[in-house]
Structures are given as C-alpha cells and as structure tokens.
Amino acid sequence: MSRTLRWFGKYCPHPPNPFDEAKSGEVASVGVRRLMGLALGSIQVRPSLLVPPLVVATLYFLVQNIFEIPVLHSPNHLIDMYLFDMHFWPVYHPLRVGAIEILASVSMAWFLMRIAAVVVAPNGQGRKWTFGQLKSFMIVAAAMAAVSVGVNMAVISVTDCCIVADYNLALKFLGISYDSPWGIWAQAVNNMLASGNWYSGSPWFAAPDLLAMGVSRGFVLSSAVLLPPFQVLYFLTMAGVMLESRNLRDAFLETLRVIRVRPKEFVLLCLLFIMIAVPFESFWSVATYIAGNWIPWMQVYGANSNLSLPPLLGVFQTLSDSLVGAAIVYYLRAFLAPFLMMTVFYHYRSTLSQAGIKLRGT
Amino acid sequence: MWGLARSGLTESEISRKLEVSRQAVHIMLDAARNKVMQALNEAAEVNRIQIQHMEIEKGILVGHSQEFDHKVVITYSPKNGVRLWYAHDQECTECKFDKSWVKTILAEGAERGITLSRKELRLPPPELAKTVFGKILPGVEL
Numbered sequence: 001m002s003r004t005l006r007w008f009g010k011y012c013p014h015p016p017n018p019f020d021e022a023k024s025g026e027v028a029s030v031g032v033r034r035l036m037g038l039a040l041g042s043i044q045v046r047p048s049l050l051v052p053p054l055v056v057a058t059l060y061f062l063v064q065n066i067f068e069i070p071v072l073h074s075p076n077h078l079i080d081m082y083l084f085d086m087h088f089w090p091v092y093h094p095l096r097v098g099a100i101e102i103l104a105s106v107s108m109a110w111f112l113m114r115i116a117a118v119v120v121a122p123n124g125q126g127r128k129w130t131f132g133q134l135k136s137f138m139i140v141a142a143a144m145a146a147v148s149v150g151v152n153m154a155v156i157s158v159t160d161c162c163i164v165a166d167y168n169l170a171l172k173f174l175g176i177s178y179d180s181p182w183g184i185w186a187q188a189v190n191n192m193l194a195s196g197n198w199y200s201g202s203p204w205f206a207a208p209d210l211l212a213m214g215v216s217r218g219f220v221l222s223s224a225v226l227l228p229p230f231q232v233l234y235f236l237t238m239a240g241v242m243l244e245s246r247n248l249r250d251a252f253l254e255t256l257r258v259i260r261v262r263p264k265e266f267v268l269l270c271l272l273f274i275m276i277a278v279p280f281e282s283f284w285s286v287a288t289y290i291a292g293n294w295i296p297w298m299q300v301y302g303a304n305s306n307l308s309l310p311p312l313l314g315v316f317q318t319l320s321d322s323l324v325g326a327a328i329v330y331y332l333r334a335f336l337a338p339f340l341m342m343t344v345f346y347h348y349r350s351t352l353s354q355a356g357i358k359l360r361g362t
Numbered sequence: 363m364w365g366l367a368r369s370g371l372t373e374s375e376i377s378r379k380l381e382v383s384r385q386a387v388h389i390m391l392d393a394a395r396n397k398v399m400q401a402l403n404e405a406a407e408v409n410r411i412q413i414q415h416m417e418i419e420k421g422i423l424v425g426h427s428q429e430f431d432h433k434v435v436i437t438y439s440p441k442n443g444v445r446l447w448y449a450h451d452q453e454c455t456e457c458k459f460d461k462s463w464v465k466t467i468l469a470e471g472a473e474r475g476i477t478l479s480r481k482e483l484r485l486p487p488p489e490l491a492k493t494v495f496g497k498i499l500p501g502v503e504l
Contacts, residue, residue, distance in 0.1 A: 010492055011435060011447045011448065012456070012463065012488045013446060013448070014448060015430060015446075016432050016448055
C-alpha cells in the first residue's frame with residue numbers, strides 16, 4: 001500500500017519519527033557505530049562534544065595514578081599504609097575520591113549542559129539557553145557536586161578510619177605477624193571479600209569483624225555505585241527546572257519525557273545498572289587481590305608484597321590495573337552507563353516493540 | 363470579533379453587539395481573515411506542507427507534509443496560536459510520554475463550537491484529535 005494512501009487514524013502534535021516507522025529488522029541491522037550516532041543524534045549531541053569530558057577525566061587518571069603508584073608499590077605497601085601511614089591514608093583516600101567526584105560532576109555537568117542546551121521543548125522546537133539560565137545551572141551543578149563530594153568523602157573517611165582503627169586494634173589484640181601463614185591467608189580472604197581488615201582465622205573474632213567491615217564496605221560501594229545514576233537524575237531535573245520553571249516533580253517527569261524514558265523505566269534502569277556495576281566492581285577488586293596474593297609472579301600488588309617483580313612487569317600491571325581498569329570502571333559507572341543505557345534502550349525498544357517483544361515492567 | 367464571527371454571527375449582528383459600525387466590523391474581519399490566512403500559509407510553507415484544504419473562517423488547514431510523507435492539520439486560534447497536528451497510522455512513541463496537549467485539542471474544538479460525547483471524550487488522545495478535526499471539517503478526508 002502506498003504510504004500516502006494509507007489510513008491515518010490518529011492525530012497528535014508530535015512529528016512522526018522515521019526511526020519508529022522502520023520495518024522490523026531494519027534497526028537491528030544497524031551497526032554499533034550507527035547506533036551510537038543515532039543515540040547521540042536523538043539528543044542532538046555531536047560526537048565531538050564527548051571529547052572535553054573524556055580529556056578531563058583521562059588527564060585526571062594520569063595524575064591520579066602517577067600519584068598512586070609510589071604509594072601502592074613501595075615495598076610492603078600495605079604495611080606502610082596501614083601501620084606507618086595510617087594517619088595519612090584516611091586523609092589521602094577521601095581527598096582522592098573527592099577529586100574523582102569533582103571531576104565526574106564537572107564532566108557530567110558539561111555533557112548534560114550540552115544536551116540541555118538543545119533539549120526539545122514541548123512545541124518541538126529546539127531551545128537555546130540564556131546566559132542567566134546557564135549561570136544558574138552551573139551553580140546548581142556546583143552545589144550538587146559539593147553535596148555528592150561531601151557525602152562520599154564523609155562515608156569514606158568514616159570507613160577508612162574504621163578500617164585503620166580496626167586493623168590496628170586487631171593487630172594489638174592478636175599480635176599476628178604479616179609474614180605468618182595465618183596473616184597472609186587471612187588477608188587474602190579479607191581482601192577477596194573486600195570487607196576490611198579481617199585477618200584472623202578465629203571464628204569468634206571473624207564474625208563481628210566481618211559484619212562491621214562488611215557494612216562499612218557496603219556503604220562505600222553503595223555510595224559509589226548509587227551516586228552516578230542519581231547525579232544524572234539531579235542534573236536532568238535541574239535542567240528541567242531551568243527550562244520550564246515548574247516544580248520539581250513536573251520537572252523530573254518533563255526531563256524524563258525529553259529523554260524518552262518513563263519513570264518506571266528509570267527505576268528499572270537504575271536497578272539494572274546497580275546489578276551490573278556492583279558485580280563488575282567486586283569482580284575487579286577480587287580478581288586484583290587474588291592475583292596479588294595467590295599468583296606468585298604477580299605478587300607486586302598483594303598483601304604479601306615481599307616478593308618483588310621485574311620493574312617492567314610491575315609497571316605493566318600497575319597501568320593495566322589502576323589506569324585502564326579504573327578508567328573502565330569509572331566510565332562505566334559514572335555517566336556513560338546510565339546515559340547510554342537510556343538512549344540505546346529507547347532506540348532498541350522501538351525495534352523490540354515492532355518485533356512483538358514487550359518488555360516486562362514497561 | 364473573530365470569535366464572534368466564528369460562532370456564526372453576521373457582520374450586522376456583530377456591529378450591533380459591539381456597538382460599532384458595520385463597515386468597521388467588515389474592515390476588521392477582513393484584516394483578521396487575511397492575518398489568519400497568512401499565518402496558516404506561512405506555517406504550511408515553513409514546514410513544507412502541500413495545502414489540500416483550507417477554511418479561513420474555521421482557522422484550519424489540511425495538507426500533506428513532504429518531509430514526513432504524512433497528512434498534517436494546521437490550526438489557528440487566538441488562544442493557542444498556530445498549531446501543527448501530524449497524522450499517525452500507528453502508535454506515536456512521544457504520546458506515551460506526553461499527553462499535555464489534550465487540553466489544547468479540547469480548547470480548539472470548544473472554540474469552534476464542537477461538542478463531544480462522553481464516549482468520545484474517553485477516546486485515546488490521538489483518536490480524540492481525529493474526531494475533533496472530523497467534526498470541524500465534516501466531509502473532508504483526514
């Protein structure tokens with residue numbers, strides 16, 4: 001049937017989306033590069049606009065790791081950190097994480113600001129921001145960054161202090177040496193569980209210690225993992241407030257509408273994101289610690305780092321673990337994952353619906 | 363004055379109602395018609411819409427979008443200004459998220475004296491819009 005002769009049963013103010021009208025299979029055959037282009041195109045963001053936040057974050061990772069390498073890879077670095085540098089670590093670590101948060105917030109604010117600058121208004125026309133709106137948005141972004149940095153730094157300070165205090169207490173209480181088999185084994189298990197400084201094999205000591213450390217570690221993980229999706233939400237909501245000057249609820253719904261994600265879907269995406277990010281981070285840290293503790297030729301990074309590696313191998317592992325690994329984890333969780341999941345999900349949803357597949361809960 | 367004319371009053375009746383001369387009413391309505399026609403034509407031209415049917419008094423135009431290959435209705439009312447309404451032959455993705463325009467289409471219908479039954483008011487918004495346009499332009503293929 002000719003398209004011009006077909007029966008139009010409905011009218012609405014939204015222009016037809018050729019993407020929605022693609023026949024089943026057309027979209028699925030689109031390559032990843034094209035899909036990325038469509039995802040960015042749908043929010044009118046040029047791929048080149050991804051460059052500034054990427055450059056900022058990459059520079060940060062270079063600086064961070066240059067600073068971190070001598071700390072982590074000094075002889076017996078864990079002993080250095082927890083015994084001799086115990087007063088330094090709880091200060092250094094939150095500052096480092098705080099810097100990550102600031103840079104994440106700035107790059108995210110930049111990225112979202114670019115999206116919001118061309119965000120589609122209800123009349124279907126693009127809208128440019130005035131200088132006053134941009135200034136207000138940046139103030140809100142800075143405030144949100146300060147809040148997230150404050151929360152994260154506070155949580156990490158508390159947990160680091162707990163870890164150091166607990167470790168020190170446990171050391172005094174049990175008097176177990178790091179070089180003893182119990183000490184090495186217990187630290188490996190402890191690190192594998194990512195639960196603090198349980199290094200004693202005694203069950204009566206392990207249970208409350210594990211519980212306490214597990215809870216504190218859980219706070220760190222949840223604050224780090226939960227924050228990015230909510231940062232996206234905050235920024236989008238604030239963008240909605242600036243654009244429409246309505247109350248927060250309407251602005252939130254409006255911004256979700258603009259990015260074509262239903263409220264229920266946003267919640268589902270956050271849950272999905274957490275389900276992906278937590279095991280990913282856990283796997284990464286567990287794999288690192290197992291390698292560091294149990295594989296002899298990689299014992300440059302583990303608890304028992306008395307064995308030394310050839311310098312080149314140590315540098316390689318440091319780079320692959322700290323720089324690349326951290327970059328992957330960071331980008332996955334910080335802003336690419338929730339954002340791309342939303343856009344890609346939107347585009348694939350039309351394909352799925354045309355193929356007769358209905359997503360549960362949507 | 364435009365509203366009174368649209369409600370079916372003659373120029374003489376409007377002049378008596380507003381206590382102005384009939385000539386003044388004629389001149390002003392003529393100017394208003396020209397403005398409405400200009401607005402509808404410009405909207406069609408800017409959006410690359412080929413005009414198929416236009417009724418100035420009702421402030422409505424039916425055309426065909428060359429860009430989207432879809433039918434388009436353009437409405438003008440003093441309250442809502444110029445609005446474009448796109449025909450869809452399947453579910454509109456945007457409508458799942460945005461139903462804020464329902465008030466607008468109801469206002470467009472009310473301004474042209476269209477009454478809707480309870481059953482019609484319960485229609486999904488895009489079908490409600492089609493019903494309103496069908497009542498404004500009876501006999502015109504939409």
